[in-house]
Amino acid sequence: MEKTAxxxxxxGAAVLAALLVFPHFVKGSFPMHVMIMTxxxxxxxxxxxxxxxxxAMFSFxxxxxxxxxxxTSTILLMYYNVNPWIGLxxxxxxxxxxxxxxxxxxxxxxxxxxxxxxxxxxxxxxxQFNNWKFVAAxxxxxxxxxxxxxxxxxxxxxxxxYYYIMLAFLALSLLLCRYxxxxxxxxxxxxxxxxxxxxxxxGISFVxxxxxxxxxxxxxxxxxxxxxxxxxxxxxPESVLILPISVQIVLVAMLGGAGTILGPVIGAAILVPLSxxxxxxxxxxxxxxxxxxxxxLIMLISAYxxxxxxxxxxxxxxxxx
Amino acid sequence: xxxxxxxxxxxxxxxxxxxxxVSAGVAADKEIRIGAVYPLTGNLASTGLDCLHGAExxxxxxxxxxxxxxxxxxxxxxxxxxxxxxxxxxTADTKGEPRNGQAEAERLVTQEKVVGMIGAYQSAVTxxxxxxxxRLRIPYVCSDSSSPTLTERGLKYFFRVSPxxxxxxxxxxxxxxDIEKARGVKIRTIAVLYENTEFGSNVGKQVLALAPEYxxxxxxxxxxxxxxxxxxxxxxxxxxxxxxxxxxxxxxxxAILFTKTFKEMGFHPKGLLTFAGYIEPGYLPAVKADANxxxxxxxxxxDLAKSKPLVAKVNALFKKKYGIDMSENAARSFGAPFVIADxxxxxxxxxxxxxxxxxxxxxxxxxxxxxxWKGIQFDPKSHQNVYARGILVQIQNQKYVTVWPFESAAxxxxxxxxxxxxxx
Numbered sequence: 001m002e003k004t005a006x007x008x009x010x011x012g013a014a015v016l017a018a019l020l021v022f023p024h025f026v027k028g029s030f031p032m033h034v035m036i037m038t039x040x041x042x043x044x045x046x047x048x049x050x051x052x053x054x055x056a057m058f059s060f061x062x063x064x065x066x067x068x069x070x071x072t073s074t075i076l077l078m079y080y081n082v083n084p085w086i087g088l089x090x091x092x093x094x095x096x097x098x099x100x101x102x103x104x105x106x107x108x109x110x111x112x113x114x115x116x117x118x119x120x121x122x123x124x125x126x127x128q129f130n131n132w133k134f135v136a137a138x139x140x141x142x143x144x145x146x147x148x149x150x151x152x153x154x155x156x157x158x159x160x161x162y163y164y165i166m167l168a169f170l171a172l173s174l175l176l177c178r179y180x181x182x183x184x185x186x187x188x189x190x191x192x193x194x195x196x197x198x199x200x201x202x203g204i205s206f207v208x209x210x211x212x213x214x215x216x217x218x219x220x221x222x223x224x225x226x227x228x229x230x231x232x233x234x235x236x237p238e239s240v241l242i243l244p245i246s247v248q249i250v251l252v253a254m255l256g257g258a259g260t261i262l263g264p265v266i267g268a269a270i271l272v273p274l275s276x277x278x279x280x281x282x283x284x285x286x287x288x289x290x291x292x293x294x295x296x297l298i299m300l301i302s303a304y305x306x307x308x309x310x311x312x313x314x315x316x317x318x319x320x321x
Numbered sequence: 322x323x324x325x326x327x328x329x330x331x332x333x334x335x336x337x338x339x340x341x342x343v344s345a346g347v348a349a350d351k352e353i354r355i356g357a358v359y360p361l362t363g364n365l366a367s368t369g370l371d372c373l374h375g376a377e378x379x380x381x382x383x384x385x386x387x388x389x390x391x392x393x394x395x396x397x398x399x400x401x402x403x404x405x406x407x408x409x410x411x412t413a414d415t416k417g418e419p420r421n422g423q424a425e426a427e428r429l430v431t432q433e434k435v436v437g438m439i440g441a442y443q444s445a446v447t448x449x450x451x452x453x454x455x456r457l458r459i460p461y462v463c464s465d466s467s468s469p470t471l472t473e474r475g476l477k478y479f480f481r482v483s484p485x486x487x488x489x490x491x492x493x494x495x496x497x498x499d500i501e502k503a504r505g506v507k508i509r510t511i512a513v514l515y516e517n518t519e520f521g522s523n524v525g526k527q528v529l530a531l532a533p534e535y536x537x538x539x540x541x542x543x544x545x546x547x548x549x550x551x552x553x554x555x556x557x558x559x560x561x562x563x564x565x566x567x568x569x570x571x572x573x574x575x576a577i578l579f580t581k582t583f584k585e586m587g588f589h590p591k592g593l594l595t596f597a598g599y600i601e602p603g604y605l606p607a608v609k610a611d612a613n614x615x616x617x618x619x620x621x622x623x624d625l626a627k628s629k630p631l632v633a634k635v636n637a638l639f640k641k642k643y644g645i646d647m648s649e650n651a652a653r654s655f656g657a658p659f660v661i662a663d664x665x666x667x668x669x670x671x672x673x674x675x676x677x678x679x680x681x682x683x684x685x686x687x688x689x690x691x692x693x694w695k696g697i698q699f700d701p702k703s704h705q706n707v708y709a710r711g712i713l714v715q716i717q718n719q720k721y722v723t724v725w726p727f728e729s730a731a732x733x734x735x736x737x738x739x740x741x742x743x744x745x
Contacts, residue, residue: 029431
């Protein structure tokens with residue numbers, strides 16, 4: 001028994017240890033950037049997974065929460081001089097409230113209809129921000145450069161603090177997702193996913209739990225949004241609120257394996273480095289070859305392994321036993 | 322967890338992970354590495370490549386011996402003050418996204434060891450890329466982004482050679498004043514139409530702010546998304562507003578779509594004054610004679626050769642290398658490499674502080690430029706070229722001809738805008 005427990009924990013601990021020491025061995029800023037983006041999309045995928053993976057609410061509108069997070073903390077910092085760490089929670093709370101506000105009318109929608117509603121919602125938010133003078137409309141906001149410190153959530157000469165912050169965010173999201181999936185809420189959500197009618201018949205208030213799922217997902221997504229703003233130091237609707245971000249989030253989760261805790265992490269670990277490095281190696285020639293390779297890989301995995309890479313790994317694991 | 326399939330998969334994943342560890346690029350001696358970030362894939366790919374070609378030709382001229390060209394550093398091979406060191410352009414693709422602008426600028430500086438940066442065409446991308454070089458203390462010379470905000474940030478390492486949209490908007494309004502005087506016509510109302518990203522909105526903002534100063538009334542203020550597939554409602558609103566003149570800031574695909582929709586719906590103002598998209602190489606072939614009469618802001622036109630023989634010589638070299646005439650985009654991007662190479666040459670080093678000092682002392686005379694300017698000198702505070710200004714070109718018989726300022730015009734401006742019917 002002890003041995004199996006060890007075998008179960010060992011790989012995870014090894015990966016975590018490797019990730020913790022990574023910045024000490026890799027000095028280049030680009031590999032660090034790729035890792036940070038990987039963590040960020042992994043976190044976004046985990047947040048999406050709570051909706052799409054567990055509760056069958058296929059949200060294609062996560063960019064709205066991401067953007068709300070990025071804009072809230074930035075506006076608070078720029079106009080009201082509020083510390084970005086407070087902005088982080090303010091953004092999360094605002095996104096969760098927004099999620100609840102749209103969740104109430106939308107939580108009865110199923111499958112495609114929820115997906116369509118989520119796209120419409122995100123587009124409304126994008127267009128609103130694109131024309132809203134208070135948030136500098138399409139011009140976007142450049143964050144003021146503050147002295148580098150953890151307190152200011154801003155670092156100039158090294159990416160290592162960003163790396164650790166994002167890693168911590170990701171760990172937090174994973175723990176939350178694990179907690180949800182192994183508790184009553186996770187079972188309820190899965191029951192609703194399997195059959196609305198049966199779950200309802202058993203007395204599960206699926207609207208309430210779906211709302212919780214939306215709010216948690218929105219909160220985490222907004223956290224990543226604030227991180228993005230503090231990391232890139234410039235936001236505009238074109239970079240934080242557009243549909244391709246929502247799609248990328250869905251891709252990460254679906255490719256890795258929706259409805260599993262680690263699936264989105266694996267999806268991000270494959271997709272983000274792939275897109276970044278194909279751009280570096282092939283993009284500078286302007287042939288578009290990088291996009292073709294990227295697209296071909298997604299098609300291959302979705303055609304041959306619709307359960308995602310995680311699904312592939314577990315099915316192989318089961319067969320081997 | 323055994324079996325061939327698993328092992329194969331493990332290898333594949335290990336490979337993907339290990340990519341993150343790879344770092345490349347060791348700088349060779351006597352080679353000055355300059356980074357160039359452009360959108361080389363995605364819907365701005367053709368524009369990005371066009372810009373890159375302009376910059377590449379400039380580097381060829383700096384590195385080679387061109388005794389008959391009066392451009393900076395053309396007559397000598399490489400940079401004479403650094404023992405003939407050659408410029409090497411290291412290119413990177415931004416896909417047109419601000420996030421990649423930052424990542425690529427950082428990668429070029431830290432891994433490819435570039436000592437200067439040029440690019441990135443889209444103002445939003447230039448913003449993040451130049452913020453990255455500012456933090457890493459690397460000089461950035463931009464000659465292809467036109468958002469006024471870029472030089473309002475007070476950056477120490479960022480310089481802009483080309484004019485910005487506030488200047489361009491002023492040029493267009495001044496042109497309207499000039500034409501009123503020259504033709505004895507009266508222009509009262511203008512409509513402003515712009516794509517809603519950073520570039521277009523800024524133009525819109527400038528026109529809205531400046532129009533009253535010139536005595537024009539803005540009767541419609543319409544923004545739209547550049548990748549729209551149908552613009553009939555926007556054009557409908559324009560028709561209802563019935564302005565004397567339309568000012569339109571667009572990228573290329575929307576320029577084509579609007580031109581077609583204007584014609585279909587019969588929107589016919591007295592003047593069609595435009596920005597950016599209407600001057601890209603793909604525009605004219607797509608709309609042909611329907612483009613005749615449209616006026617575009619520019620920094621460059623091939624017919625400047627009439628007063629500047631240098632323009633024809635440079636265009637001949639461009640055509641030899643890429644098989645097409647030099648576009649405005651290529652011409653704008655052509656400027657930055659000379660400015661940065663000239664500064665490094667005078668500084669006699671690639672050390673950033675010395676190069677910035679040299680950039681501030683830049684004084685390139687108008688005779689060494691392909692643009693119709695007095696020269697290049699940077700404002701000590703904003704780092705904007707004080708002599709940069711725009712020209713207006715009009716599409717006449719499916720060719721771009723300079724029509725304003727009147728003194729350097731190659732042809733008389735056609736006014737008012739010719740009828741849609743009977744074009745061929």
